[in-house]
Structure formats: structure tokens, C-alpha cells
Amino acid sequence: EDQVTQSPEALRLQEGESSSLNCSYTVSGLRGLFWYRQDPGKGPEFLFTLYSAGEEKEKERLKATLTKKESFLHITAPKPEDSATYLCAVRANTGFQKLVFGTGTRLLVSP
Amino acid sequence: DADVTQTPRNRITKTGKRIMLECSQTKGHDRMYWYRQDPGLGLRLIYYSFDVKDINKGEISDGYSVSRQAQAKFSLSLESAIPNQTALYFCATSDSTSAPEQYFGPGTRLTVT
Numbered sequence: 001e002d003q004v005t006q007s008p009e010a011l012r013l014q015e016g017e018s019s020s021l022n023c024s025y026t027v028s029g030l031r032g033l034f035w036y037r038q039d040p041g042k043g044p045e046f047l048f049t050l051y052s053a054g055e056e057k058e059k060e061r062l063k064a065t066l067t068k069k070e071s072f073l074h075i076t077a078p079k080p081e082d083s084a085t086y087l088c089a090v091r092a093n094t095g096f097q098k099l100v101f102g103t104g105t106r107l108l109v110s111p
Numbered sequence: 112d113a114d115v116t117q118t119p120r121n122r123i124t125k126t127g128k129r130i131m132l133e134c135s136q137t138k139g140h141d142r143m144y145w146y147r148q149d150p151g152l153g154l155r156l157i158y159y160s161f162d163v164k165d166i167n168k169g170e171i172s173d174g175y176s177v178s179r180q181a182q183a184k185f186s187l188s189l190e191s192a193i194p195n196q197t198a199l200y201f202c203a204t205s206d207s208t209s210a211p212e213q214y215f216g217p218g219t220r221l222t223v224t
Binding site for chain 2: 046049089
């Protein structure tokens with residue numbers, strides 16, 4: 001069964017304190033790993049798609065990386081506006097675009 | 112204007128009532144999805160549609176039905192609402208001809224009392 005586990009569940013950082021969020025996955029043939037940002041009361045906002053081990057994507061203070069078993073979302077010098085829940089999802093080789101989501105990491109960046 | 116819109120944004124209803132949640136998109140995508148989000152459980156797929164004539168059950172379709180009225184419109188119905196259907200509901204879209212990422216609407220907060 002395809003599965004996604006995110007850690008930690010919650011993370012509190014000081015502004016400027018870099019850290020990483022983890023997404024571990026088991027999937028029968030990865031056809032994409034997706035990162036989303038979700039603000040309270042809003043829908044998930046697409047950030048990145050990664051397809052193969054070694055791939056990296058960057059956007060402002062965020063960098064996503066991928067290995068054969070996990071993905072990391074690195075946050076460099078975070079700001080309070082980076083506070084949100086970050087969701088990871090995988091798409092398996094099932095011939096259908098079903099996404100399996102993790103439960104997310106709640107990030108709080110304090111000034 | 113938002114690419115994916117959902118109405119209503121908030122709804123409180125009573126057990127046994129029928130309720131419809133609506134989703135419209137201006138992204139021109141052919142695929143549409145309905146998810147529910149519960150604390151600690153993540154997003155779970157209820158139904159999905161690859162085009163107007165294609166409707167498929169997701170992992171938690173019991174108690175729900177859908178209608179794809181047009182390429183841009185996809186509605187979710189709860190025929191007889193029950194309290195454990197209290198959740199956040201999200202509509203999403205994707206384009207079968209390009210990248211597979213899904214784009215989400217702002218959500219509907221549904222409370223069944």
C-alpha cells in the first residue's frame with residue numbers, strides 16, 4: 001500500500017533559523033512527489049514536483065530534494081510569513097493520477 | 112479571480128439533510144477531484160472525474176455522490192448528512208495533457224450537527 005509519513009508533526013523556528021522537513025514514502029513506482037503549502041482555512045498551494053532521485057527544486061527560501069525513499073523540504077533563513085502547514089504527496093505508477101498525502105508538518109516561525 | 116472556486120465556503124446543517132457543495136474552475140483543466148480533510152488524517156479522495164462522462168469513486172465515497180455538469184463544474188452531494196461528515200472539503204483540478212500536479216480550491220467547511 002502506498003504510504004507517506006511526514007516528520008516532525010510540528011516545528012517551531014526562530015526567524016532566520018534554517019531547518020528541514022522530512023517526507024518518507026513507500027510507493028509502487030514513483031510517478032512524482034509533490035510539495036504543497038497550506039495556510040489555515042485555505043486550500044493547499046502547489047510548490048514543487050520532483051520525479052527522480054537526485055532532483056532538486058528551489059523557490060525563494062525553499063528547496064526540495066528527493067532520494068529513493070524520502071524527500072526533504074529545506075527552509076533557509078525562514079521568515080514569519082513562511083509559517084504554514086507543508087504537505088507532501090506521492091503519485092504511484094497505477095495508471096491514475098491519485099495522490100496519496102501525508103498529514104503534514106505545521107511550521108511556526110517566530111520573529 | 113480565483114482559478115478554482117467553491118461554494119459555499121462555510122455550511123452548518125443538521126443530520127439527515129441533503130447538501131450540495133459546488134466547484135467551478137477557469138483553468139481549462141479536464142480532471143476534477145473532491146477531497147475531504149480531517150485533523151490527523153490528511154487529505155482523502157472522495158470522487159474524481161477525468162471528463163464530463165467519466166466519474167470514479169475514490170477511497171471514501173460511501174455517503175457521497177457527485178455530478179460533473181460541465182468540464183468546468185463538479186458538485187459533491189451528501190444525500191443524508193451525518194455528524195462524521197463534518198470536515199473541510201476541497202475541490203481540485205489537473206490537466207491530463209501537461210504536468211500532473213493538482214490545484215486546489217479554497218475549501219468548504221462543513222459542520223453536521
